[in-house]
Amino acid sequence: MANLRQQASAATVALREKALLRVSKADKKTLRYYAEGVHISTQTGQPFHELQQQVCADRLRLAREFIVTGDKMVNTRPPQFRSAVSRYYYSMYHSARTLVYFTHGGDDHEAHSTLPTKLPDDFMNGALWQNALKDARGHRNEADYDPYPSDLQSWKPTALDLSAKAPDLLALVVQYLKQKGCGYV
């Protein structure tokens, strides 16, 4: 009996996460259609705007997880600075993506090359963060694609710089979303 209950519960979670994934990746237009329908809300048992807030919280959780992974890579022996650069960039990417998703009202600007230009105007030090995101992406490209510099230690300053920036951006995004009424972060 308990086993059956567990299976049912796992199926419900899977269904809910499938629905959330659709909400998280839909563009603004599609989200409007979703909002007008009742299927997703019925399936998940939550009003549609709350689902969107849940999506924000979940993506920020992902951003947080990448910081933890990046920190582990920096602190492991020997350190894996190249990979850490990539993890920190993805943390910043997901923080920024959450921000744009919430303020724009859809996931229209998830492209890495477009995302930095879509940060909201009233985000604190927006120009600097836009540059920081482009910079982190540049570093990530170099770290993941270029075989040089081959000396792994030379990636240390970049990794340490991003290890400070990624949590800063995450904290600012959380603060911003709270101020704008996102109750789930």
Add this chain to the structure above:
Amino acid sequence: MKPANNPQEFITQAFKQRASIDVVDISVRAYPEEINYIVFVDANDLPAGAAVGNQLDEEISTPEAKAFVIVRKASPQLIEEKVPPLTHGVQDERATNLTRLVTARARVSEAQPSLSYIKDRSVNLPAVTAPRHHLIFGRRGAGKSALLVEAKQSLDPQTSLSCWVNMQTLRQENPSRVFLYILEEVISNVVARQQQIRPDASVSVMASELYDEIRGLLAEINAPDERAIRLIPRVQRALKRFHEANNIRVFIFIDDFYYLPRGSQPQILDRLHGCVRDCDAWLKVASIRHLTRWFQSSPPLGLQTMHDADILDLDVTLQDPGEAKRFLESILTQYAKRVNIPALTKIFHGVALDRLVLASGAVPRDYLLLAKSAIVKAQRRSNAKLVGVQDVNQAAGDAAQVKVQELEEDTASDVAVAAVTLEALKRVRKFCLEETEHTYFLVSYREKENSPLLYNVLTDLLDLRLIHLIDGSVSDDHAAGHRSEAFMLDLSQFSGARLKQGIRVLDFVNGKIVSRRTRTKLPVKSGDTPLQVISILRAAPNLSLDQFQGLLPE
């Protein structure tokens, strides 16, 4: 110029034209269908550079490749590599540009922030923006306005409202009108913000009515004092409601408070304190400590430290000359980098840099202006490549007259104080240069405690940078428990045209205090260890505060 022809040149020009930023270097990274231009700039140019870089992304992109301008901080090595060498030293045009820059930017105001704010050791910035009343003390040029401007700029405009009033503009006004002018500034800001948020709210009406009434009172030449006092509870209520309705914190920055007559200072602070009591509104008052009375006990008026307000002391003194040197040189280096001088040693002798610290008494603005004057003096020597010690000495001597003028200006609200301070300076000079032939002296704690009013005469000289604190606690090797403060006469009082020979002076060499007698072959006493420094200071003559007898009114 079209970006497609030469994107790097286009970027360089755009940075120069749109934000006056000199690009140190550009590197290009190409990826499939994408190209990254990495632009290296000075660390101070990063915020403005980032904004320009973001604008350029779209402008330099082509249908074939999307382009991104990424702005990064240039390393000191990169800056040095790219800057042409100063083969002519101080005769280089860049040295002249530095003097112009210092002249233009040495004074900070709300309208003109500091060139680049350098945090001092105690990192006061977070304290100033904290929800607490603050009295921010520092000598002229210590960085009070720079700190306030920096604090104001760092506030989030979404969650805070800041108001700025400079007391120099109001120093001819009576206390009641000064109070009204400050209220006018605060309430006008509240009205403006409230109009943006919700013009029909009751808070908006309340603030607008209050604003009209304050304006009305200011329009009357002789409005009775009671009418201004009656505004206090209404302003307090308006500020409280404003915060409750919008969750916006109010910061009231009051600069150069010492310009007001000392007698009326506690009263004005008391009224302002009444207006912000139990509100989320905070006073940040910048002043010179010994020209300020922030509390009087009978009747109790003003801001009581510890209870009502905290004190922030900005003075970097000569007590730690090595630390003072690092702080001051970091400020001047920022100016030098702006004009493409990569390091101060390209135009200053090392000993001249040491002397600048001593000559300025560790006051940042004095340091900058003395450095500027010393460069000009060195440039007059056609074969000189570096600023030398003598250039600094002469510049310090020339500054003496300016300091006395400033003394008269600072104490303009009380002519008697200016006369007392000038006379006190004469007596200290006579004691130092004629009677004891020492440029430094001790004042015992016992005298300080027994004659507090006479000691205040001495601290006025300290605040006006005519003497400097060298050590706050020098023990007496013959009498246990007896301590003294060690002071040094400002270099302007015995250098340059006033140069007197055969006197014992303190000097600062390679981060250490030394004592030597000028124009003699007597050995130099070097303070290599703390004990040796104490030994040098213990040998200084004792200045009795009785020197100032008769200066104070009965």
